[in-house]
Amino acid sequence: MSINSIWVYAEGSDVPTALTLEMLTKARELSSDVCAIVGGDAAAMAGALGAHGVSKVYATGDLGGSLPGIPVASALAALIDGGTSPDAIFFGQTYEARDVASRLSVMLDQPLVTNNTDARVDGDTLVCDEPVFGGTKTLSTAFRNEGVKLALFRPKSFEPAETGGGAAEVVSIDVPESGEAKIVARHVEERSGPQLDVAPIVVAGGRGMGSVENFAMVEELSSLLNAAPGASRAIVDAGWVPYAYQVGQTGKVVKPDVYIACGISGATQHLVGMKGSKTIIAINKDEEAPIFGVADLGIVGDINKVMPALIEAIKSAS
Numbered sequence: 148m149s150i151n152s153i154w155v156y157a158e159g160s161d162v163p164t165a166l167t168l169e170m171l172t173k174a175r176e177l178s179s180d181v182c183a184i185v186g187g188d189a190a191a192m193a194g195a196l197g198a199h200g201v202s203k204v205y206a207t208g209d210l211g212g213s214l215p216g217i218p219v220a221s222a223l224a225a226l227i228d229g230g231t232s233p234d235a236i237f238f239g240q241t242y243e244a245r246d247v248a249s250r251l252s253v254m255l256d257q258p259l260v261t262n263n264t265d266a267r268v269d270g271d272t273l274v275c276d277e278p279v280f281g282g283t284k285t286l287s288t289a290f291r292n293e294g295v296k297l298a299l300f301r302p303k304s305f306e307p308a309e310t311g312g313g314a315a316e317v318v319s320i321d322v323p324e325s326g327e328a329k330i331v332a333r334h335v336e337e338r339s340g341p342q343l344d345v346a347p348i349v350v351a352g353g354r355g356m357g358s359v360e361n362f363a364m365v366e367e368l369s370s371l372l373n374a375a376p377g378a379s380r381a382i383v384d385a386g387w388v389p390y391a392y393q394v395g396q397t398g399k400v401v402k403p404d405v406y407i408a409c410g411i412s413g414a415t416q417h418l419v420g421m422k423g424s425k426t427i428i429a430i431n432k433d434e435e436a437p438i439f440g441v442a443d444l445g446i447v448g449d450i451n452k453v454m455p456a457l458i459e460a461i462k463s464a465s
C-alpha cells in the first residue's frame with residue numbers, strides 16, 4: 148500500500164471550479180502522478196487542468212442530460228475494476244461530487260471519508276483531517292483499506308496554484324449501461340454582484356440586524372463595496388434571506404480579503420465558515436460578543452447608527 152497516484156473529480160463547465168483547482172494543488176503535493184476525471188466533455192477544461200498539474204483527464208463524454216452520479220460512478224467503477232486505478236480519488240464537498248463519490252464507494256465496496264480540510268501521506272497510507280465540534284477539534288482518519296481511497300474535501304481548504312503545464316491528454320472512458328437520473332428542470336438562482344464563496348469582500352448580517360427590512364443595509368453596503376452579502380444561520384432560518392447566503396458549518400466557507408460581520412455574535416458554527424478571512428471587521432453592540440475574539444477591527448455600537456454612518460461615509464468618499 149502506498150500513495151503514488153491521485154485522481155481528482157473535476158467540476159465546472161468550460162473552466163474548472165475553484166474547488167477543483169484547490170484539490171489538484173493538494174494532490175500534487177502528495178503525489179507526482181495526478182489525473183482528473185470529468186463527467187462530460189473535457190475538451191474545454193483540458194488546458195486549465197493541465198496548467199494545474201494534470202497529466203491525463205478521464206472523460207465520460209456527453210452524459211445525455213443525466214445527472215453525473217450514476218453514469219460517472221459506473222464508468223469509474225468499471226475502469227477501476229478493469230485494473231486502471233489510482234491509489235486515491237479526491238472529490239469536492241458538493242452535491243454533484245457527493246453523489247458520484249457515495250455511489251462509487253458502494254460499487255467498489257471501499258470506504259469514503261467525508262468533510263475533510265486537509266490530507267497527508269503518513270507512512271504508506273493517506274490520512275485525512277476533518278474539523279469537528281464546530282472546528283475546535285481535528286479528527287484524523289487513516290485509510291487502512293487496500294483498495295482505492297475515496298475522500299471528500301471542503302471548499303477553501305487549500306490555496307490553488309498553477310504549474311504552467313500544457314494541456315492534459317483526454318482519455319475517453321466507457322459508460323456502462325447503468326440507468327440514469329434525468330434532469331427535468333433547472334432553477335438558476337437570481338443573484339447580482341460577486342458570488343459569496345469567491346468574493347474578495349463579504350458583508351454579512353446576523354440577528355442583530357433586527358429585521359429583514361434592516362438587512363437592506365447589508366445589501367447596500369455590499370453593493371457600494373462590490374462585495375457579496377452573506378448571513379448567519381439565524382436569519383436564514385428566520386426566512387429573511389435564502390440559504391445561499393449562509394456562512395458557516397452548514398453553509399458556505401468563505402475566505403475573503405475583508406469580512407464585515409454586522410450584528411453577528413460569532414458562534415463557533417459561524418466562525419468555522421469565515422475565520423480564515425484575511426481581515427475581519429465586526430460591528431456588535433455587545434463588547435463581550437465572541438466575534439470580537441477573531442476580529443482585526445471591532446466596532447462596539449448599534450448597527451442602526453454605525454451602518455448608516457458607514458454607508459454615508461463611503462458614498463461621500465466615492
Ligand SMILES: Cc1cc2nc3c(=O)[nH]c(=O)nc-3n(C[C@H](O)[C@H](O)[C@H](O)COP(=O)(O)OP(=O)(O)OC[C@H]3O[C@@H](n4cnc5c(N)ncnc54)[C@H](O)[C@@H]3O)c2cc1C
Pocket residue numbers: 352353354355356357378379380381382393394395396397398399409410411412413414415416417420430431432433436448449450451
Ligand atoms: C449543527 C449546527 C450547525 C450550525 N450551522 C451554522 C452555520 O452554518 N452558520 C451560522 O451562522 N450558524 C450556524 N449555526 C447556528 C449558530 O449556533 C448560531 O445560533 C448562529 O450563528 C447565531 O446567529 P447570529 O449571530 O446572527 O445571532 P445571535 O447569536 O442571536 O447574535 C446576534 C448578535 O447581534 C448583536 N446585536 C443585537 N442587536 C444589535 C444591534 N442593534 N447592533 C449591533 N449588534 C446587535 C448581539 O449582541 C449578538 O451578538 C449552527 C448551529 C448548529 C447547532
